[in-house]
Amino acid sequence: MDQDLDSDFTPTHNQPTKVLTVKDGLFLNGRLLNPNGIGTDNVGSLTVKNGVIQQWQPGRSIASNAPVAKHDQIIDLQGQWLTPHFFDIGAQLREPGFEHKGTLTSESNAAFAGGFQGIAMLPDTSPVMDSPAVVGLIQERAKHLSLKVWPMAAMTLGLNGTQLSEMFALKAAGCIAITQSRRPLSNNRLALRCLEYIATTGLKVLFYSEDHELAGDGCAHEGPIADRLGLSGIPECAETTAIARDLLMVERTGVTAHFGHLSSARSLELIEDAQQKGLPVTADVALTHLIYDERALLNFNPQYHLRPPLRSNFDRKALLDGVNRGAISISIGHQPQDIASKTAPFSESEAGMSLYDVHISMAKLLIEAEQLNPLAWVKALTTLPAHFLNQTSVGLNIGDQAAFNVISDEVWTPNRQSCCSLGGNIPGFKQSTIGRLSYRVSA
Amino acid sequence: MTEHRSDPQLTDAGLLRHFLTIDGLSRQHLTDILNLADSFLNVEDRTIKKVPLLRGKTVATLFFENSTRTRTTFDLASKRLSADLIHININTSSTAKGETLIDTLRNLEAMAVDMFVVRHGASGAAHFIANKVSPGIGIINAGDGCHSHPTQAMLDMYTIRHFKKQFTGLKVAIVGDIMHSRVARSQIHALSCMGVTDLRLVGPQTLLPKKGHLWPATLFTNVEEGITDCDVVILLRLQKERMVAGLIPNEHEYFRYYGMTKERMLHAKPDAILMHPGPINRGVEIDSRVADGKQSVILDQTHYGIAIRMAILSSVMDTQVKTRQSRRIGYEH
Numbered sequence: 001m002d003q004d005l006d007s008d009f010t011p012t013h014n015q016p017t018k019v020l021t022v023k024d025g026l027f028l029n030g031r032l033l034n035p036n037g038i039g040t041d042n043v044g045s046l047t048v049k050n051g052v053i054q055q056w057q058p059g060r061s062i063a064s065n066a067p068v069a070k071h072d073q074i075i076d077l078q079g080q081w082l083t084p085h086f087f088d089i090g091a092q093l094r095e096p097g098f099e100h101k102g103t104l105t106s107e108s109n110a111a112f113a114g115g116f117q118g119i120a121m122l123p124d125t126s127p128v129m130d131s132p133a134v135v136g137l138i139q140e141r142a143k144h145l146s147l148k149v150w151p152m153a154a155m156t157l158g159l160n161g162t163q164l165s166e167m168f169a170l171k172a173a174g175c176i177a178i179t180q181s182r183r184p185l186s187n188n189r190l191a192l193r194c195l196e197y198i199a200t201t202g203l204k205v206l207f208y209s210e211d212h213e214l215a216g217d218g219c220a221h222e223g224p225i226a227d228r229l230g231l232s233g234i235p236e237c238a239e240t241t242a243i244a245r246d247l248l249m250v251e252r253t254g255v256t257a258h259f260g261h262l263s264s265a266r267s268l269e270l271i272e273d274a275q276q277k278g279l280p281v282t283a284d285v286a287l288t289h290l291i292y293d294e295r296a297l298l299n300f301n302p303q304y305h306l307r308p309p310l311r312s313n314f315d316r317k318a319l320l321d322g323v324n325r326g327a328i329s330i331s332i333g334h335q336p337q338d339i340a341s342k343t344a345p346f347s348e349s350e351a352g353m354s355l356y357d358v359h360i361s362m363a364k365l366l367i368e369a370e371q372l373n374p375l376a377w378v379k380a381l382t383t384l385p386a387h388f389l390n391q392t393s394v395g396l397n398i399g400d401q402a403a404f405n406v407i408s409d410e411v412w413t414p415n416r417q418s419c420c421s422l423g424g425n426i427p428g429f430k431q432s433t434i435g436r437l438s439y440r441v442s443a
Numbered sequence: 444m445t446e447h448r449s450d451p452q453l454t455d456a457g458l459l460r461h462f463l464t465i466d467g468l469s470r471q472h473l474t475d476i477l478n479l480a481d482s483f484l485n486v487e488d489r490t491i492k493k494v495p496l497l498r499g500k501t502v503a504t505l506f507f508e509n510s511t512r513t514r515t516t517f518d519l520a521s522k523r524l525s526a527d528l529i530h531i532n533i534n535t536s537s538t539a540k541g542e543t544l545i546d547t548l549r550n551l552e553a554m555a556v557d558m559f560v561v562r563h564g565a566s567g568a569a570h571f572i573a574n575k576v577s578p579g580i581g582i583i584n585a586g587d588g589c590h591s592h593p594t595q596a597m598l599d600m601y602t603i604r605h606f607k608k609q610f611t612g613l614k615v616a617i618v619g620d621i622m623h624s625r626v627a628r629s630q631i632h633a634l635s636c637m638g639v640t641d642l643r644l645v646g647p648q649t650l651l652p653k654k655g656h657l658w659p660a661t662l663f664t665n666v667e668e669g670i671t672d673c674d675v676v677i678l679l680r681l682q683k684e685r686m687v688a689g690l691i692p693n694e695h696e697y698f699r700y701y702g703m704t705k706e707r708m709l710h711a712k713p714d715a716i717l718m719h720p721g722p723i724n725r726g727v728e729i730d731s732r733v734a735d736g737k738q739s740v741i742l743d744q745t746h747y748g749i750a751i752r753m754a755i756l757s758s759v760m761d762t763q764v765k766t767r768q769s770r771r772i773g774y775e776h
Contacts, residue, residue: 227622227658228466230589230625299570343543347567
């Protein structure tokens with residue numbers, strides 16, 4: 001039996017994340033990973049006074065020597081990591097319409113447990129988020145959630161790729177960006193008109209570039225593994241030709257664009273070339289594509305059915321290099337699916353993994369293997385996505401509200417009690433893993 | 444950063460628990476099956492064409508795709524092994540009414556079936572079923588998508604061994620739609636495993652694997668060059684969907700440049716054998732004079748298919764029975 005698909009599925013609404021409220025405290029011996037502010041990457045002590053960060057003192061301390069009388073709480077972190085809260089672009093939260101896969105509450109709780117403070121949600125709900133009414137519905141429900149959920153609206157009505165959505169009205173309703181998600185927009189003329197219209201609204205655009213004709217009915221990277229397994233391939237050029245088209249249209253229309261889920265080295269080259277030319281574009285890679293490559297498909301495990309497909313180890317390493325250089329951000333690529341959607345032969349299963357609950361332990365694997373720089377990891381989850389989300393205050397600085405993550409090397413097992421997502425496709429389910437959010441600190 | 448799991452078709456002792464793909468099997472596994480098939484070949488000469496190896500066992504054929512010869516030879520193989528045989532007609536089954544594959548499987552399991560012979564349009568479907576099925580039930584892959592058709596490859600190896608006696612030193616060409624052929628994939632693994640080092644894949648670029656995709660074979664787009672001095676020429680069926688998908692212009696052009704004619708066969712060795720998994724398209728991938736000619740062993744392939752499938756069915760059942768017995772002994776202790 002497949003070990004990493006959840007066959008013991010009992011829906012719950014867990015909220016196991018610990019939140020430590022600190023008004024006046026001293027955090028000793030924490031490793032501060034803070035790419036945009038105090039500390040950068042070193043071990044030291046953080047002082048919180050009246051709910052704000054008062055001081056950062058590098059260096060190790062002995063807990064018994066701490067000035068107890070001066071603080072309500074003194075916590076020896078013993079090398080645990082302190083990071084700002086994270087951001088994510090492009091989450092599938094499934095509500096409304098697909099509550100059997102996940103709900104706003106369950107998936108935002110999972111993101112909260114993963115140390116996020118805000119996530120931008122994709123519009124492929126049912127009904128599609130293409131009208132102020134649906135945006136309003138989601139915003140109303142999101143008021144009660146544990147973190148900020150930003151709606152991103154559909155570029156075309158019903159995401160059907162034939163008629164523009166009401167973008168001014170969607171912006172007025174609170175959408176922060178426009179996207180066609182992964183649905184086709186193969187009519188070049190309409191695509192250009194969309195971007196021209198978006199440029200007049202001032203909204204940003206999120207692309208998941210893929211030429212749907214080139215991708216065809218593919219379900220795996222067109223490479224040696226798909227060849228060997230007889231799986232229909234999606235060539236790299238399905239992504240690169242679409243990115244090239246979209247970049248040319250960005251150049252012509254002047255919109256600010258973010259390219260999500262790059263899967264190949266060549267795609268990264270195209271984005272960096274465009275950035276060098278001065279185009280207002282950014283990009284991200286899904287966490288899964290930094291960890292796995294096409295070889296994960298051997299044995300046809302549907303858990304590794306992802307879109308875009310897992311490509312070669314060469315591509316994976318190039319994208320890791322992009323993150324380590326600070327060129328691209330990481331998006332989690334959270335896509336909860338119900339058990340039935342993943343309990344099928346590979347090509348007939350639905351794509352995606354549910355990742356918010358386990359993203360820290362997955363990244364820790366790469367960090368332990370010295371493939372991912374921990375500071376670059378935090379930057380890729382904070383400073384870089386925050387730029388697209390118009391968030392200016394992302395690092396920890398003196399005078400900021402005390403709100404940050406404490407991450408430990410705890411050994412734990414993802415299961416129905418420890419995870420919040422309703423998805424039955426959490427990787428490593430019921431298998432021991434290392435690293436998770438220990439608690440969130442809040443003023 | 445990639446998980447690799449153990450081969451689902453082998454037990455820890457290396458016995459065949461299922462028969463899903465040639466990929467991952469050893470030369471000894473293949474040779475054992477070929478030798479066992481030798482012993483089954485004369486069953487048809489007996490007055491009662493049966494041996495009791497599967498008596499009291501139930502074999503279910505679960506074909507989600509149409510098939511004539513594969514299904515028929517599995518039927519005959521099961522019956523000659525004395526198994527009880529049931530056919531699940533998928534077109535009228537619950538699957539057509541929206542039941543998932545896993546639910547269909549669970550229901551059939553509840554009927555105490557001992558072995559499933561499965562054909563499915565999705566690559567990896569047999570692996571999927573083997574991963575989900577209860578212990579003690581064997582899965583035989585009768586073709587999954589473009590991935591694997593291991594029993595066909597085994598009967599092809601049997602045919603080659605029968606006519607050529609050994610594999611070492613043979614030059615073998617597979618001609619046609621390699622990319623979409625589960626037969627070709629299994630043949631490539633089997634030939635490579637049996638020691639064939641001069642293996643050629645021949646066809647237009649659109650039907651060949653991409654260069655550099657690490658196949659143990661040389662790629663040829665020119666058919667005459669590809670079959671030159673070959674001992675074995677294997678043709679593949681060209682499916683009409685390939686024209687619709689824009690991979691080749693039409694059947695006429697294919698026959699003109701890749702169809703096997705008497706003249707083209709002269710490039711192979713004079714004693715070369717010509718094989719085809721069937722059903723053949725006369726005038727598309729093969730000329731009638733070649734299909735019915737002296738070098739053609741196409742009907743021999745079909746004939747050996749029964750003995751090979753008997754060998755595979757009985758090998759897998761043998762492992763499953765041993766597994767059940769050892770589990771029972773474990774409980775008793």
